[in-house]
Amino acid sequence: MQAALLCMWMCLLLIGVPAGVSAHAELERSVPEANTKYEQSPKAVELTFNEAIETEVGSIEVLDSKSRPVSNASPQVSEDQYSLTLPLPSLGVGVYTVSYSVVSADGHPVSGSFVFIVGNPPEGVDAATFDPHKELGHAGHSVSTQLTTNQFIIYAVRIVYYGALLWAAGLMLWPMLTRGRGHALPGIQQKWERTALRTLLIVTLVYIFVHARQILSGYPSEEYNRLFLQTTIGREWIAMIALIAAGFLVLRFHAVWKMAWALLVLAVESWSGHAAVYSPKSASVMFDFVHLSAGAVWAGGLMLLLALWRADRKEAGRFAVLFSRAALLSLALLILSGLGLTFLFLPSLEYLSYTAWGTILIVKTAFVLLVLVVGGILHIRVRKGDLPTGALLRADAALMALIIAAAALFTYISPLPANEPVTYHKMGDTMHLSLRVTPNKPGDNQFIVKVWLPEAVGAPKSVKLRLYSLDRKELGPIQVPIETYEDKEITSFDGYVKAAFMTEGPFIPFAGRWQAEIRVMDKEDNEQVEKVEFRNY
Structure with missing residues (x-):
């Protein structure tokens, strides 16, 4: 009996050890900070992780608003192997994307992206830019990009x-x-x-x-x-x-x-x-x-x-x-x-x-x-x-x-197509979900995510929104920090509980094809993932 208990105790110990070791590195701090506006160009990008990273493997890339790299320098790893630093040239006014990919000391790959702003970037240009009604304050006019x-x-x-x-x-x-x-x-x-x-x-x-x-x-x-x-x-x-x-x-x-x-x-x-x-x-x-x-x-x-x-x-x-x-x-x-x-x-x-x-x-x-x-x-x-x-x-x-x-x-015909807001809605037995991105162009946008879960399941434990560039698949996902808000629209469904989330910011840093990934976790830690593809110009 004692031998059996000892054997069970050893098995539990062995099972528990990998659980502690498998926790891989996570980004703990960044300079510049994610989603922050700066009056002057930062001198470098510095990423600090919660554990050591490999010295020979790791990259940081900083892209401008046209998804072009702004620096060809190589990143440097700190002596304690917890930080990665990339020197930057003097950056002009604009929206910039920091994309990183590292491998933790235990061999786990870690990647991600975030956005920061320098100065006051001008509003993005698309077909709506060439509409004279905009200067007059007239609303409700569609912008044609074709000869009719x-x-x-x-x-x-x-x-x-x-x-x-x-x-x-x-x-x-x-x-x-x-x-x-x-x-x-x-x-x-x-x-x-x-x-x-x-x-x-x-x-x-x-x-x-x-x-x-x-x-x-x-x-x-x-x-x-x-x-x-x-x-x-x-x-x-x-x-x-x-x-x-x-x-x-x-x-x-x-x-x-x-x-x-x-x-x-x-x-x-x-x-x-x-x-x-x-x-x-x-x-x-x-x-x-x-x-x-x-x-x-x-x-x-x-x-x-x-x-x-x-x-x-x-x-x-x-x-x-x-x-x-x-x-x-x-x-x-x-x-x-x-x-x-x-x-x-x-x-x-x-x-x-x-x-x-x-x-x-x-x-x-x-x-x-x-x-x-x-x-x-x-x-x-x-x-x-x-x-x-x-x-x-x-x-x-x-x-x-x-x-x-x-x-x-x-x-007098717009060189660029007109951007259309993203309006996605999906009905399902286990979840209803909607996503709105307005106006859906490079720069500042409003993001709204609504989730309906069955009453028996209750409100979601967490809802996360990530953006992936489909044109630059090597870039890590951009985390969009959505927060709950009071939704005054009448969009209820019998037998379902609604949760609404919103944020605004420059989380679409450059034009192209994008994929929004919405991860919904309920109170029992069951996760449902919905992916929505869209594009802007």
């Missing part, structure tokens, strides 16, 4: 406006480029400059009228004052009308003044598009300005060449030499600035397949390549001393019209 029939009129007017803008600005740039060459060219320039300005003024007024009516459809007429005086787009419209009116006075002055006017008009237009909302703003606006200026030189020069070709073929041949060089340089600048804008607007090239903006950009690129072919043939002809053929000029003009139309369309 209802938008046809405004885009048609936009195409004409864009063509008139490039035509007028281009004609005002060319007097400085030609410097009075030829006897017929100055007269043709003066004739078409005034015509182009009149056309631009009329088209601009029509465009503003149509666009303002579309924005304020269903709202009282008093809102027009706010639209023109209190919104960015309204003030830019007023500035553009004033500049066009001033252009008629500029026609009397030297070519330098004409060029200055043209560049100022293009600068105002470069601030009215998508470029003005992207960071760094200086780079995006500069790319847009170069893009518009190159397009204006090409469009204005081609219109002058067509007019000269009809009036004086020999002088058209001489002008074609200058134009072919300027056109090839303009197309090169169009391509380079277009690439710069695309990489600033889109996190990756796969976004080209998400919206009509990307489709139109691909079509526009194909037209530009065709123009390069036509321009190359024209350049070869004029170098040989041959006159440009009418068919070649008409082909170049047709392609120019198609490119202007494409550019006008995607200027």
Whole structure:
């Protein structure tokens, strides 16, 4: 009997020992602290665990808001092997993700992620950023990322406006480029400059009228004052009308003044598009300005060449030499600035397949390549001393019209898709569950989790929410610290007990595909796990 009791005691002791040893390392303290905002960049990331970790195995990665590593340095393990430190460069304003993966001294892998903030990051950019209703405080408007029939009129007017803008600005740039060459060219320039300005003024007024009516459809007429005086787009419209009116006075002055006017008009237009909302703003606006200026030189020069070709073929041949060089340089600048804008607007090239903006950009690129072919043939002809053929000029003009139309369309279609809130609900015999993530975009979001358990089971003992990046599966989960709150919505189910949890914060640090993992444990320590996949842009 004593031998049997001794044997049982030894077995219990042996069983109990591994239970104590198997407790693996856990993150005890971090600098910077999780979910904390700092005015200045921390100098390093330091993670302290509750037990020793392996010295040869372990990593820390810090990612910016585009999921790019901010440091290539190697982490250092402290002498007691309880801490891991990674030096950081000076971080700019933004949301940063710390991801760690270590192995405890007893061989257990431990990984996780958390978020911290530096400064006051700007609000994330998606399709909603380009909605003028937002500045006016109008709610309930959906943001379209596609070209619909209802938008046809405004885009048609936009195409004409864009063509008139490039035509007028281009004609005002060319007097400085030609410097009075030829006897017929100055007269043709003066004739078409005034015509182009009149056309631009009329088209601009029509465009503003149509666009303002579309924005304020269903709202009282008093809102027009706010639209023109209190919104960015309204003030830019007023500035553009004033500049066009001033252009008629500029026609009397030297070519330098004409060029200055043209560049100022293009600068105002470069601030009215998508470029003005992207960071760094200086780079995006500069790319847009170069893009518009190159397009204006090409469009204005081609219109002058067509007019000269009809009036004086020999002088058209001489002008074609200058134009072919300027056109090839303009197309090169169009391509380079277009690439710069695309990489600033889109996190990756796969976004080209998400919206009509990307489709139109691909079509526009194909037209530009065709123009390069036509321009190359024209350049070869004029170098040989041959006159440009009418068919070649008409082909170049047709392609120019198609490119202007494409550019006008995607200027007012959002480069990015619209983010939609996550609204997930699942009914089950053992649990009902709902998850909301609003507005569901990189940066600050509101997370709401509701759980209904059978009355016989009672309220849950714990509910945990974790986020996993499906694009960066090597990253550890981000713990979302949800807390109970008083839910005033009427969402009860007979025979079930409800528990509601909520938090707000930047727990989605970068765009992409995500998986929310909700772990619900009842009072008997029975755990149910629900996984919800979603994405944002």
